[in-house]
Amino acid sequence: MISEAQFQNELELIIENALREDIGDGDHSSLACIPKEARGKAKLLVKDEGVIAGVEFAKMVFSHVEKDMIVETFINDGESVKYGDIVFNVFGSSQAILKAERLVLNAMQRMSAIATKTKYFVDLLEGTPTKILDTRKTTPGIRALEKWAVKIGGGENHRFALYDMIMLKDNHIDFAGGITNAINKTKKYLQESNRDLKIIVEARDIDEVKEILTCEGVYRILLDNFTYDMTKEAVRMIGDKCLTESSGNINEKTIRQYAECGVNYISSGALTHSVYNMDLSLKAI
Incomplete structure (x- = not known):
């Protein structure tokens, strides 16, 4: 099996490539209407049920986009979730939250589906x-x-x-x-x-x-x-x-x-x- 260092390197490559693909030369929607200095807060809301996965990866993404982003976690990877649950709150630059949003959601939605199916088979x-x-x-x-x-x-x-x-x-x-x-x-x-x-x-x-x-x-x-x-x-x-x-x-x-x-x-x-x-x-x- 690959080493922990190799695995972490794979994750970093995924983040870098996904953000490059999504942001390009800038998130112009956010740049156009949100001040650079604006700070914001968002919640990760569950609208389904199953096993949540990708919380730790989301933290990596937020940190990559903005080092001082704060994530307040309520539900951890591997725990069961239901409709209406809040998995975490994130605090930081409003522009940074929006830059990270799609990668976090895409990854967590798929990871949670896989974790849920795996748990079913287990x-x-x-x-x-x-x-x-x-x-x-x-x-x-x-x-x-x-x-x-x-x-x-x-x-x-x-x-x-x-x-x-x-x-x-x-x-x-x-x-x-x-x-x-x-x-x-x-x-x-x-x-x-x-x-x-x-x-x-x-x-x-x-x-x-x-x-x-x-x-x-x-x-x-x-x-x-x-x-x-x-x-x-x-x-x-x-x-x-x-x-x-x-x-x-x-x-x-x-x-x-x-x-x-x-x-x-x-x-x-x-x-x-x-x-x-x-x-x-x-x-x-």
């Missing part, structure tokens, strides 16, 4: 040892925010990107000439490049699971589009040789049954690619 797994994972099916440019939201909702992060974990999927395996070739080539590459990366290998059927188990050094086997019976058989075969992950067309109706097959993880792209933004607004007070 609750469906309650009582089992199985953990829910996100994927790389994220919105380009804001992956750090979406993966942060998954953690706020109680889920866990899969690899962050292509560089922090090896994941041999069907195309890698086919291009490499088979599972054993792909794993052996990967281990040789890691040794020659002096990299310490975990290896996950995708299996498409039981025979591929058997072949993977003949190879050393595999951290986790991804059971892709397996039925319940196939999953149970694979988990029994794998035992404690490595970790297991189920993926592929798993939804709220089937996730519990896959967990009860005994897998360690279930990964779902739906946590980030199929959500509806939480309705939030920033209102002057």
Whole structure:
């Protein structure tokens, strides 16, 4: 996984690029009618229900726009919210609040939707040892925010990107000439490049699971589009040789049954690619 420093750098890049995109050479609407010295106050109002996420990111945005901006927090990341709740008040330059407004809302609306959906899936797994994972099916440019939201909702992060974990999927395996070739080539590459990366290998059927188990050094086997019976058989075969992950067309109706097959993880792209933004607004007070 990426380091905390790398993650913080990703967040800073998101803020800088988003503000560049939105403000350009100036917020001329505010510059035209609001005095530079004017100070103001606004509240983050909830018009929906679910799990709030992005409060700490909002603080980063406000601080980036104006260092002495003050945020008074009433509800923290990961807490449940309902219609009418006030998450925080922000005090500072009126122009600065308006510069930050859209980025704060866009980020928090999406992050809260992801956290809410993740919490729903986590609750469906309650009582089992199985953990829910996100994927790389994220919105380009804001992956750090979406993966942060998954953690706020109680889920866990899969690899962050292509560089922090090896994941041999069907195309890698086919291009490499088979599972054993792909794993052996990967281990040789890691040794020659002096990299310490975990290896996950995708299996498409039981025979591929058997072949993977003949190879050393595999951290986790991804059971892709397996039925319940196939999953149970694979988990029994794998035992404690490595970790297991189920993926592929798993939804709220089937996730519990896959967990009860005994897998360690279930990964779902739906946590980030199929959500509806939480309705939030920033209102002057």
